[in-house]
Amino acid sequence: MTVSRRLLAVLIGAWLPVLLVYLWWTASAESTNPYFPPLSVIWTRFLELWVFDQVPVHVVPSLQNLAVGYAIAVVAGVGVGAVLGVSRRTARYVEPVVDFLRSIPAVATVPVFIVIFGLDASMRIAAISVAATWPILIATMQGVRATDPTLLDTAAVFRITGAQQLWRVRLPAAQPIIFSGLQLGLQIAFVVTIASEYLGAGFGIGAFTLIATDSFLILDAWTGVILMGLLGYAINIVFDIVERIALRWYIGQKKLA
Amino acid sequence: MTAEISIRNVSMEFPTPDGVKHVLNDISYDVNQHHFVSIVGPSGVGKTTLLRLLTGLMKPTSGEIQVHGERISGAPKGLAVVLQDYTRSLMPWLTIEKNIALPLRNQKLGKAETRERIESSLEEVGLSGTGGNYPWQMSGGMQQRASIARALAVRPTILVMDEPFASVDAQTRFDLEDLVLKVRADFGITTLMVTHDIDEAVYLSDEIVVLHGRPAGVRDVVVVDIPFPRSQIETRNDQRFTELRTHVYAMVRGLE
Ligand SMILES: Nc1ncnc2c1ncn2[C@@H]1O[C@H](COP(=O)(O)OP(=O)(O)OP(=O)(O)O)[C@@H](O)[C@H]1O
Ligand SMILES: [Mg+2]
Numbered sequence: 001m002t003v004s005r006r007l008l009a010v011l012i013g014a015w016l017p018v019l020l021v022y023l024w025w026t027a028s029a030e031s032t033n034p035y036f037p038p039l040s041v042i043w044t045r046f047l048e049l050w051v052f053d054q055v056p057v058h059v060v061p062s063l064q065n066l067a068v069g070y071a072i073a074v075v076a077g078v079g080v081g082a083v084l085g086v087s088r089r090t091a092r093y094v095e096p097v098v099d100f101l102r103s104i105p106a107v108a109t110v111p112v113f114i115v116i117f118g119l120d121a122s123m124r125i126a127a128i129s130v131a132a133t134w135p136i137l138i139a140t141m142q143g144v145r146a147t148d149p150t151l152l153d154t155a156a157v158f159r160i161t162g163a164q165q166l167w168r169v170r171l172p173a174a175q176p177i178i179f180s181g182l183q184l185g186l187q188i189a190f191v192v193t194i195a196s197e198y199l200g201a202g203f204g205i206g207a208f209t210l211i212a213t214d215s216f217l218i219l220d221a222w223t224g225v226i227l228m229g230l231l232g233y234a235i236n237i238v239f240d241i242v243e244r245i246a247l248r249w250y251i252g253q254k255k256l257a
Numbered sequence: 258m259t260a261e262i263s264i265r266n267v268s269m270e271f272p273t274p275d276g277v278k279h280v281l282n283d284i285s286y287d288v289n290q291h292h293f294v295s296i297v298g299p300s301g302v303g304k305t306t307l308l309r310l311l312t313g314l315m316k317p318t319s320g321e322i323q324v325h326g327e328r329i330s331g332a333p334k335g336l337a338v339v340l341q342d343y344t345r346s347l348m349p350w351l352t353i354e355k356n357i358a359l360p361l362r363n364q365k366l367g368k369a370e371t372r373e374r375i376e377s378s379l380e381e382v383g384l385s386g387t388g389g390n391y392p393w394q395m396s397g398g399m400q401q402r403a404s405i406a407r408a409l410a411v412r413p414t415i416l417v418m419d420e421p422f423a424s425v426d427a428q429t430r431f432d433l434e435d436l437v438l439k440v441r442a443d444f445g446i447t448t449l450m451v452t453h454d455i456d457e458a459v460y461l462s463d464e465i466v467v468l469h470g471r472p473a474g475v476r477d478v479v480v481v482d483i484p485f486p487r488s489q490i491e492t493r494n495d496q497r498f499t500e501l502r503t504h505v506y507a508m509v510r511g512l513e
Contacts, residue, residue: 150345157312157338158360158411159331168359172350249350253393 037219046223054208059227062204065121066193066235069128073185076129077136078171078178084137085144085174086166098137106131106188107195119200127196132189139181143174176250179243186239190232205231260287260323261415261447262311267320268472269306280306282472283320291445295458297509298468298476304451307468308419311449312338324415333415337408341420343400347392347407353379354388357407364411378406381443382436398429402436409440416440418450422457431489434461438487455509459483459502460492467508477508 025039050059084091084098110127117123147170155161155169171178197206209224244251269281280303288294296304309315311322313332324333337360340346347356357375366374379385382402392400401421408416421437422430434457441448452458458465462481469476483497492498 148345150340150342151348153309153312153314154338154340154346156314157332157336157417159334159363160360164362168362169348172348175350249391249393252391253349256393 035218037222042219042222042226045219046226049220049223050227058203058205058208059231061121062193062197062206063231065124065128065196065204066189069125069193070132070186070189072125072129073132073136073189074182077133077181077185078140080133081137081140081178081181082144082166082171085141086170091141098134102134102138106192110192110196110199113196114199124193124196124201124204128189128192131192132185135184135188136178136181139184140171140174140178143177143181144170146177147173176247179247183236183239183243186235187232190235194228259290261290261292261325262288262449263323263326264288264307264311265321265323267307267310267317267322269303269310269315270318279472281310281317282470282474284468284473284475285320286466286475286478288447288449289463290447292463293441293448293461294450295462295465296449296451296468297453297455297458297465297505298473299509299511300453302468302470303473304468305419308417308449308451312336312417335411335414337411337413337416339401339404339408339416339418339421341423343392343397343404343424346404347400349391349393352389352391353384353395353403353406356392356403357388357410360407360411374410374412378410379403381409381440382406396429397425398433401425401429401433405433405436405440409444413446416446416448418448420451420453423453430457435489437461438485442486455502455505456493459498459505460487460489465505467505469508469511479505479508 021039028036028038029040031038084094106127109130110123113123113127113130117126144166151169151173152165155165160168193204194206197204198210201207205224205228209221209228212218212220212224264284264286267281267284268279271278271280284307296307298304306315310317313329313336316330321328323329324336347353348359351359354375357378358371361371361374375388376385379388382405384399384402384406387395387399392403395403401424404421418437422433425433437448437450438461440446450458450461459481465479465481467476467479468474479501481501483492483495483501
């Protein structure tokens with residue numbers, strides 16, 4: 001894509017958010033309702049808090065939990081998913097359990113982890129990683145199963161079998177499917193990161209927002225909400241960039257097809 | 258001459274919902290070392306099935322296949338394949354070089370030797386300098402050349418090809434046929450090829466195996482007594498060429 005076309009794409013994507021922010025800004029400008037302060041006031045407070053005074057206190061711990069929890073989920077999801085994908089026998093025993101566990105709403109598991117881990121970061125990391133594992137595991141399992149038989153035959157004749165077949169053929173071929181699971185997993189991980197901070201945390205964006213609300217610091221609470229939105233958006237953009245690099249071969253092939 | 262591959266009384270049956278499907282019946286045939294053998298026969302007769310048995314992807318219901326006198330189980334050592342559907346046989350996430358390098362991993366060659374094998378096989382098929390491309394960035398003919406390069410890089414003694422040129426245009430097909438003849442002349446690889454194109458079979462082969470019937474048996478083995486080197490223009494206008502192709506054609510159609 002040329003630079004100007006990319007710019008055009010950004011502009012087309014941006015008009016609605018820009019319009020909404022503008023409407024919010026003008027509609028709230030004269031507001032005296034304490035629950036809906038003017039956006040300009042929220043924005044001033046946002047800059048005071050988050051550029052970058054409170055970032056080390058509240059943003060860093062949240063992102064740390066997210067990063068560690070997600071990393072565990074990626075390793076566990078891809079690892080277990082790959083094994084279940086190639087071994088039908090193992091899958092027969094394990095899949096019903098997986099289906100049951102993944103049907104439990106992610107946020108509902110937090111109390112269980114509090115019982116097991118108490119209220120510190122390990123509880124949050126455990127909740128994040130477990131919730132994010134399922135979509136990654138399912139996507140990997142399905143991707144690894146769906147390998148084109150012609151590719152597998154070719155590999156077999158060249159004596160690429162067993163673990164090598166999994167690592168060199170099935171997993172790379174499944175990348176496009178695995179990445180859709182990774183993306184869903186990341187979104188869930190972010191939700192659970194915030195939600196897990198609503199219980200017993202002193203630090204973190206979720207904790208900050210909740211405490212601000214409880215203390216009637218409505219302005220601060222609003223900045224927390226905006227911060228979460230912006231962070232979630234930024235995380236998605238980073239993911240898209242990584243995906244586009246990893247799947248260059250797939251995107252290129254699709255474009256020519 | 259010694260037999261590189263011996264097919265001994267091979268039969269193949271597939272279980273299907275409507276009972277057992279008997280596809281190959283008591284096939285026996287020896288492929289001589291350094292020979293080029295084509296397998297022809299009507300569509301659905303069992304040509305691909307026979308190749309899959311030879312490459313160890315399936316086991317025959319009865320009978321056995323020997324390579325160098327040893328019964329095979331699984332893919333025999335020193336055997337390489339080229340399939341018709343190159344888009345599904347080259348790994349799209351690997352560049353051509355890395356595709357060629359993949360089967361070499363098991364040979365524990367070392368960096369320099371691997372490099373050398375990649376370069377020399379790309380050169381053999383006329384693709385020098387294109388190793389950094391992805392398969393899907395290349396034309397069909399080039400992808401099939403790359404598949405041949407991948408096969409050659411393992412230094413096979415046996416090359417097995419299933420309709421390797423069925424998906425390319427006519428001109429590319431002639432070029433690839435001549436490439437295969439050159440490879441054969443350069444390395445003396447024993448080659449087995451399935452093809453629908455009887456002219457192609459006559460042009461390339463030392464012997465043509467005609468499969469026919471349900472279940473299929475070896476209907477005839479035709480020796481192509483046209484001397485090498487062959488050329489697209491002269492050989493194809495040779496009177497012997499015309500006789501042989503007419504004969505093979507009639508047998509495939511079950512007319513003779
Ligand atoms: N795994 C299988 N299960 C059941 N039947 C099969 C299986 N593989 C092949 N067959 C059947 O065996 C017969 C021979 O198939 P095969 O693919 O070997 O034919 P072919 O000669 O290669 O045909 P074509 O010229 O169309 O490629 C067909 O009737 C096919 O349906
Ligand atoms: Mg076939």
